[in-house]
Amino acid sequence: MEKLFGTDGIRGTANRFPMTPELVVSIGKATAHIVKEKSEKKRPKVVIGRDTRLSGCMIENALTSGILSAGADVLLVGYMPTPAIAHITKSLNADAGMVISASHNPAADNGIKIFGGDGYKLSDEGEEEIEKYILTEEIKTEHITGGFIGTACSVGDAKGRYIEFAKASVKGLSLQGLKVVLDCANGAAYDTAPHILRELGAEVVVLNDKPDGLNINLNCGALHPEIMMDVVKKEKADIGIALDGDADRVIVCDEKGNNVDGDHIIAICAIHLKEKNLLKKNCVVTTIMTNKGFDIAMDKKNIRVVKAKVGDRYVIDEMRKKGYVLGGEQSGHIIFSNHTTTGDGIISALQLLRTMKEKGEKLSNLAACMESLPQVLVNVKVKEKRDIDTLEVKKDIRKAEEKLGEKGRVLVRYSGTENLCRVMIEGEQKKEIQKMAHEIAHGIKKEIGG
Incomplete structure (x- = not known):
């Protein structure tokens, strides 16, 4: 059978297979059909959010139509980071959450990621079930007429729900006295991320927060942190934070403008959590892409490293099996399982900022805990x-x-x-x-x- 799902949802050039409106309607139908089979509710609810791509509106309408035609309701939350959808799905007691985003890909691409009602990404088996319905079985919806057709409505307080959730992950933390350069990648977090940092007291210099539908990830954000690094040095800031298009990953730089990737962020936070006796089972989960220098650094601190397949959901699966609290990827997908069910660039940045404040050290000093191999x-x-x-x-x-x-x-x-x-x-x-x-x-x- 043909594969629709990759390591992070369905993805491709918008308006070409598999991201055509026709197939997206089928994705909506299949998801709603499966949700209805597994839900005890008469009218299951599906949350839909998206990033800032021009094609997002087209795909949102097609996806909504498919879900409604299968007799489920849709809760629209508009522009929202991928991890925010995971939280809002749980917060609203919805049965599934769907994100329209191609993450770090160029603006011409788009994609769909699916969360279960528990806020976790679908398993391989769950994705295969959806693929089976889309590619080999026709979903009959002719019997769903009149009052059985689903309804769609906008959720007005979605942004506020996520802002408060993110702030609660560092409850009591004040960022007063810290100057932060924030690159929003003209993506889904262009509005929420600056609010969160400012409400915690930081002085924030914001870059790339004016999306036009085509400039998402364009020479900016986590894949292109060079401008952020220069601004950090010019502004004499304490840290630079670069998100990607859907804000599920983060790359930072220290006060000298030096790159601090996901491996370093995980290393810094793992050591700090161990010092506070909060690193469960004295272990972190990474992937085969993790730099060998990370393993050397963890070995020096007697922290065990478990390797998962590439993809944050495989890291999360390993964490859930054994109850580990920290894991992630060099690319900046980082999971703090005490706070999130998926990679969250904003919450990961907040955990790093908390470490800086609690230890009273500059980021360059903390990052020296690990030396990357070329x-x-x-x-x-x-x-x-x-x-x-x-x-x-x-x-x-x-x-x-x-x-x-x-x-x-x-x-x-x-x-x-x-x-x-x-x-x-x-x-x-x-x-x-x-x-x-x-x-x-x-x-x-x-x-x-x-």
């Missing part, structure tokens, strides 16, 4: 995702692995959200690993380049 990441556009082991380039991969030995590693994998193959190499010599990565990337491009 790492190179090269993305190759591909037309198909053939098994890496069947490609000729496998010889170059083995050659690089043998040369690096125990002093580095090679990781070649396909993106779960884009038609890309990612070549990541770590080692002691930057020039050497750059050469290796580009040779492997060239081999991949030659065989399956798009």
